Amino acid sequence: DVKVTQSSRYLVKRTGEKVFLECVQDMDHENMFWYRQDPGLGLRLIYFSYDVKMKEKGDIPEGYSVSREKKERFSLILESASTNQTSMYLCASRSSQGSGANVLTFGAGSRLTVL
Amino acid sequence: KNQVEQSPQSLIILEGKNCTLQCNYTVSPFSNLRWYKQDTGRGPVSLTIMTFSENTKSNGRYTATLDADTKQSSLHITASQLSDSASYICVVINNNAGNMLTFGGGTRLMVKP
Numbered sequence: 001d002v003k004v005t006q007s008s009r010y011l012v013k014r015t016g017e018k019v020f021l022e023c024v025q026d027m028d029h030e031n032m033f034w035y036r037q038d039p040g041l042g043l044r045l046i047y048f049s050y051d052v053k054m055k056e057k058g059d060i061p062e063g064y065s066v067s068r069e070k071k072e073r074f075s076l077i078l079e080s081a082s083t084n085q086t087s088m089y090l091c092a093s094r095s096s097q098g099s100g101a102n103v104l105t106f107g108a109g110s111r112l113t114v115l
Numbered sequence: 116k117n118q119v120e121q122s123p124q125s126l127i128i129l130e131g132k133n134c135t136l137q138c139n140y141t142v143s144p145f146s147n148l149r150w151y152k153q154d155t156g157r158g159p160v161s162l163t164i165m166t167f168s169e170n171t172k173s174n175g176r177y178t179a180t181l182d183a184d185t186k187q188s189s190l191h192i193t194a195s196q197l198s199d200s201a202s203y204i205c206v207v208i209n210n211n212a213g214n215m216l217t218f219g220g221g222t223r224l225m226v227k228p
Contacts, residue, residue: 004158106159
């Protein structure tokens, strides 16, 4: 059973703290994504990566950075967490080839609260 | 600008009743459309995918339709169950090199006993 695993389901952090959200996929997918999901706003793309060490800004990259040192792992970093970054964070991956390019597999989500 | 609009925003129905969720899009060029179900506190899970040539596709009690001319899709749920309570998200994929995805805001469905 293929999986996208997010390391933390729930986190509570203080303003100004550095936060790491880890995501690992076991499907050998080239493409990985980080979204945040907020009520009334749907899913918004923060960053994505087409390959190892490659990253592209999504629609709302401000306040975030990412790291993709290995194909299976895509990390989202909040250098200095702020209260407006309280949200549900969803990691996803997909193949870049054939019909797999149409299938986005999501992790279970990481709910971050910044106090 | 590529957009996906879903309606209604939320819906409450009684167990056993049917319901229909709507998705209108302006994404171009169109590749395919996918419906996801997201249980509370979980990540979205794919229900069905609709390509340009498909009008109707069923997955158990879920039936999706697509009208590529009017750029509308619907998800019909038959004989609803309590476990159908979730958010339903419509996602449209571009038919370009990036295969970019555009998400709708979702419809939150609550099925009551």
